[in-house]
Amino acid sequence: MINDVSVLIAGKAGDGVLFTGNVLAKILKRSGWEVATYRDFPSNIRGEPTNYSIRASLKRIYGRADKENILMAFDCESILKHRKRIAPGGVVFCDGQDVAGLAPRKGEKITFHKFPLRKLAKENFGHEIFKNIIALGPLTYILNLDFSIIKEVISETFLEKKGKEIVRKNIKALFLGMKEAKKVIRSEECHTLPKRKNGARLLLSGDEAIALGALAGGCRFFAAYPICPATEIWQWLAIHLPRYNGLVIQTEDELAAVNMALGASYAGARAMTSTSGPGASLMMEGFSLSGMAEIPLVVAHVQRTGPSTGIPTKTEQGDLNQWLYGSHGEFPRIILAPGTIEECFEFSVKAFNLAEKYQCPVILLTEQDYAQNLRTVKMFDLSKIKIERGKLLSQPELLRIKDFKRYEFTADGVSPRAIPSLKNGIHMVEGNEHDEKGYRNEDPENRIKMMKKRMRKLKKASQELIPPKIWGKKEAEIGIIGVGSTLGPIREAMDQLEKKGIHSKFLQIRTLWPFAHRAVKRFLEKSREVFVVENNFTGQLSNLIQSQVESGVRLKHINKYSGRAFRPKEISTPIQKAV
Amino acid sequence: MINDVSVLIAGKAGDGVLFTGNVLAKILKRSGWEVATYRDFPSNIRGEPTNYSIRASLKRIYGRADKENILMAFDCESILKHRKRIAPGGVVFCDGQDVAGLAPRKGEKITFHKFPLRKLAKENFGHEIFKNIIALGPLTYILNLDFSIIKEVISETFLEKKGKEIVRKNIKALFLGMKEAKKVIRSEECHTLPKRKNGARLLLSGDEAIALGALAGGCRFFAAYPICPATEIWQWLAIHLPRYNGLVIQTEDELAAVNMALGASYAGARAMTSTSGPGASLMMEGFSLSGMAEIPLVVAHVQRTGPSTGIPTKTEQGDLNQWLYGSHGEFPRIILAPGTIEECFEFSVKAFNLAEKYQCPVILLTEQDYAQNLRTVKMFDLSKIKIERGKLLSQPELLRIKDFKRYEFTADGVSPRAIPSLKNGIHMVEGNEHDEKGYRNEDPENRIKMMKKRMRKLKKASQELIPPKIWGKKEAEIGIIGVGSTLGPIREAMDQLEKKGIHSKFLQIRTLWPFAHRAVKRFLEKSREVFVVENNFTGQLSNLIQSQVESGVRLKHINKYSGRAFRPKEISTPIQKAV
Amino acid sequence: MRNKRDYHLEAPTWCPGCGIFALFDALKTTAAAMDLDPEHMVVVTGIGCHGRLSNYFKAYGFHGLHGRVLPVAAGIKLSNPGLQVLGVSGDGDAYSIGLSHFIHALRKNINLTYLVVDNRVYALTLGQTSPTSSLGFVSKSTPYGSKEVPLDGIRMALAAGGTFLARGFSGQSSRLASLIERGMKHKGFALIEVLSPCVTQNKLYSYEWYKENVYLLEDDSSYDPRDRNHAWERLNAGGKIPVGLIYEESRPSYEELVLPKKEKPLVFNDLKIDMPKFENYLQKFR
Amino acid sequence: MRNKRDYHLEAPTWCPGCGIFALFDALKTTAAAMDLDPEHMVVVTGIGCHGRLSNYFKAYGFHGLHGRVLPVAAGIKLSNPGLQVLGVSGDGDAYSIGLSHFIHALRKNINLTYLVVDNRVYALTLGQTSPTSSLGFVSKSTPYGSKEVPLDGIRMALAAGGTFLARGFSGQSSRLASLIERGMKHKGFALIEVLSPCVTQNKLYSYEWYKENVYLLEDDSSYDPRDRNHAWERLNAGGKIPVGLIYEESRPSYEELVLPKKEKPLVFNDLKIDMPKFENYLQKFR
Ligand SMILES: Cc1ncc(C[n+]2csc(CCOP(=O)(O)OP(=O)(O)O)c2C)c(N)n1
Ligand SMILES: Cc1ncc(C[n+]2csc(CCOP(=O)(O)OP(=O)(O)O)c2C)c(N)n1
């Protein structure tokens, strides 16, 4: 029985690859399978090659597979491009003109089918656009998916915006696709996926999960400037925040976005901004102000391929350093790095609590890989959500204070906070060095105390932040360390290694700063060999570990920096070779 | 005989402390002494306490002393503030009203003189402003300085801008000051400084040395936005570059400054910008573009106390991380950190050569401490200056190339460069990932090759960059590591340790990146104990060392973060205690 | 009724004679005249000599970044429209590094009072040319004279759709106070540019110079500050500098458009989410 | 004489029907008409669909950062005034994130040709509201309709002291070409805004809509593009959108003022310094 299948849809930007893939993903999810999608789109509106893989599995999955089982190609070039990725037994459909030449090569166990999507669309429905639904025909047929689910998803997709007639037409188109598929597909080519219970699960992207988490976490002010691949966060909030008396505002640039969020936060709102590489660079000055003036701030940063404009639609883990060390001067900062969609939601809620508790900037660092791709997750547990506002004073509390000091030297370094409009709370927030009341002060003794006060805050934080998580066999000698999106391929690589008799364990860093040096040290000391897996060139995580942890273990590196996420084999193979 | 003396001038911002000190420094220098000044000014125009120390020595000095020998106070508060810093045998002059209470305390070997500067000025010259010149009277008298030198310096100071009459009046005022001093100063209070040969030496600040280096190094385009303490660099160039057919332009902000410099550099000019903390944060996006598009860029960054606006007129080493790791994505960068005024000049020249040779951003990282303070240096050796433009193609060279590729995959990673207006050189410079000709390209194979090509450049650079310098006894077991301004206090601390029988050596890091890991490793391995001395809170240099060098030696930390430079004892004392 | 002293926190340390004293005074006068509650006022300042104002004026204060006064002020105001939010910038802060925010805030017509202290120089950084310095202005950054025509902030604001545009002069503190009062009462973005001599870094533009080179619009009965074209012509006429209310119109403020009126300021939201409503959104991802 | 093909590097991949094709074509037409040497042309582009232009047009190209076209272009032009330097921005690039540079470049009157592709939307990022989108515009960033009045780049430019202000339309490629040609010949900063439908991300502003809503200034013989006030009134009149040359004046360019005419472009300087002269400066530090 098949328990894992990956369908690749490929064509050119503008071909509707995303649409076809998203509908298929939803159908697979409703059929009760675990789903993970992976998009590899150009940073262009039209014309350039694009591909989208939709994977379904009986196990929980977090990323792409090593190979593709089915390829739906909107043109012939796509086949040439992706041929080497097709697994034995794979099936290829192609709408190209020149498909004749595409016969299996020697040793290649692939079946090729010419499938005239555009022609069928035009002849039967008068418009090429139906090709995208027709394409679902052979795909759902070959996977033997339940027609009632297919119908349900298509209805939902079109009903609200386009009406019944369009729903009918699209179902007809899909039916046509299935009928035509039946004509060419032999039963041994089928990858039958048995239907399972859908259950209380969701299918969503990391960006969406962060947006949901923000709303649930009390965010009511969101200011941002558009940038791929982070825009989806606020596009969701733009619709929903106003329904909660919240505000989403598109600013003129990222400088305005971060400063406006700081203004709102100072005034007492839970405020957030989102961005990616170039925008984050523009936020560095505001980041530092947040640290110095001790104004809570949440920044969701979705990493894309850099440097500079780089490849805006592709993934990377190239901006760890930017938040770990970026901006001028020294101030406390918290950097959370979710590895799954569930964590995107959870950490997003948590980010707001931490920002207020420690009165400092909190960065939610994710990656294009899972920010824009869809994964199935268990229904979020909303009962766990708590809003903790730290030392934000209520009016009665403030009135009880004799001489309110916004930047009071306290034991934990966190000082009481008042918001404007409260009686007895007048103070300054200052980007200059200041005294306990917030007034500019350049005295060396005061300076030393203030630096200590600010930096002390995270001493306490480090004990209660989200600790690293160990996956796999605790007693294994082979250790793997990673953060963020590499979780998926690492976990599959561990399974692959296990099959070869290599036991391994995986330390998932979930808070990049303050760094969990004790836990990491322990992990290093209990491992014979440690591989740090990173989606970047220079090994930023590894550099962080090296600077924070002294241990005898020499780290080994597995890096990928093509702008694409790891496939499991790209991790298991080098480890297998090295050990 | 006295061989080292430090004069502190203190008052309020607006009192003309800087003027008095600068004239005294020049007189001392012309008297043949080595001079180092230290300013501790508020970030305010008026009213707040300010002080300026001028130190003269027979040895080469690079910074402030542990104690002050003479205090010239424009008000009484200054005495209260600085009293504890006055060395035994010290002399204090005070223009305060309330000087009566200022008698030596028990055990304090200080002489106090009431000295009515303002009154003398008003009564004799009708204007308070003459107090600043009168104040020079007791100072030059007590140091027994040559009157002809004093006259010479005063003439030079006023002649050009104010005319002969003012010169005469000022000399008269100084003479009055000396005369009045004679009345109160007893001979045993004098710190007679014998006159020595002035020689081929200069007295200038780090900012000025960088400006001179830029001009000598071929910089012809300078775009910047005002910011303390970097503005002096371009204020000097604003006068002089136009005389060399160069251009200095004040932009609307730092975003424009860095991008304009990039445009000019692309066009073929040697271009530079200068800034400090907040401005540097705004330049992060352009920094990354410089790295990606491989456009030479020189940024002079003068560090001040952060984070955020911090204390703009005070010193710190808080922005190493910002340039080491700042901005998004990964790209090659070179960070030079001069430790002396000579090195400011030399590295400034070198920065332009390196920027063109490696086609990447080069950061000249200095600190307010020596950027705005004056030091004596040997006359620069101009004959050593070479302009090396790397792979910048001439028109004949370019014409010989069949298929010009701006980003050609070369063995050393550096590709030939053509500037617009040249025949046969048409290409794109791109912030997006690109192919060898500069056209946008998102292919994974090309991406990998391009990343490798760019990052390869510094492999070669690391061998020829300015290596660390070892001071002191190579075989000593106590090692000290530092960068930039700490050179001065470290070297004096070593002398102090030596006197206590503790031998030490000092590794001066001069290129922060690419990091000299081999040399540092060797140094660590040959030391029993290593102290990293830093003018910051978190130990950024130490963090860098830890991440780059594996060695058994545990680093010890000596940090100061009050916004003030180290005094030698603040380094020698903890070392003495620790060993 | 409050009086001026209720807004006086500390004696300023500007240079004696500095024009900003007059603004400080005018602001206190206005606040007292309007009997404003200092605890409901927020003064957001930029970086420069002007930026010290929030150190001396008694109210909630926010001294942020150079050029970013308006985004901060907007964030505060939109989160709690009940506050009286004032922005204070310098000519460099507002018209150079902060220019884009300025134009966009005007366009949005956010209900803020924005005071631009125009001393035609970068004072705190010890004297560089600013966007309002005149052609030929000699300073540390332009030793051979500035080669740029000055920027007229009010003209820019008019083009950007500003709804309250005024210019005051430090030499006329009580007139300045009444302009500020009108600006604070205006529904929408109110710009009040304050010609403010810097006696230390800019010897060219003294009180005397201004006195000779400004004229009061209120003296000209033919002038109608509700006529856009009229305002434009005045701002382009050259010669003496008009002082007073230059232009005023009424147009809905941004808050009126984006904030549902019935609900309370968003800072006072109960942050606990409504479960059924939220779970309903989650259904979309089923 | 060169012809259009000499400037054609590659076939563009904009969406079929995209307005930027017309600009691409007009630019080639202009270059050919003026017989410009592609090796003396530099095209600096912003980030957005418009930014692709430098990939297709044959000339030196610089594709830098979002919103920073003008500082880069200025750096190039000032270093080598012999080059024909063109900037190409989108409405977001020029009027939102790049707005401050735009105003300051106009003020300086740097000799650049600046083409702003106005499609009233953020196209490359898949459809958000831009500063030129109309009030009420529904997009991914303003699902309930934009609440900001649009920014008129040309009106802003007029207020900033622009010396050549024109508006073209993608539906009229040859007229656009002649505007660009005039702009390139203008001594000083030339702004040509190009109304350019985005057929994919902005269905509201189609060719048809523009055709109905623009009028040609050249059809109005009473219109004098040398009259500032006249231009202002037109730009404030509302109703149909004027297309053509809106305003022109002559005023020295920044290069004329800051670059000594006799000397060669600074990129061709001999960088070896003149020792005696330099040592003379060092004397000041003795
Ligand atoms: C990003 C940034 N760049 C530069 C500075 C340095 N800086 C401080 S005040 C100032 C300008 C002051 O001019 P203006 O805004 O006119 O204020 P004024 O001092 O004249 O009141 C500058 C450039 C800074 N603080 N931040
Ligand atoms: C600093 C920064 N912020 C955001 C982005 C993302 N981004 C790319 S193109 C674009 C806007 C495009 O709009 P416009 O300038 O109108 O160009 P168009 O695509 O419509 O031609 C944005 C916001 C970026 N590249 N850099």
Ligand code: SF4
């Ligand atoms: S420097 Fe000028 S603006 Fe600043 S306080 Fe002094 S007079 Fe006022």
Ligand code: SF4
């Ligand atoms: S998205 Fe719009 S602007 Fe971009 S290429 Fe397509 S039609 Fe043109």
Ligand SMILES: [Mg+2]
């Ligand atoms: Mg000013």
Ligand SMILES: [Mg+2]
């Ligand atoms: Mg656009």
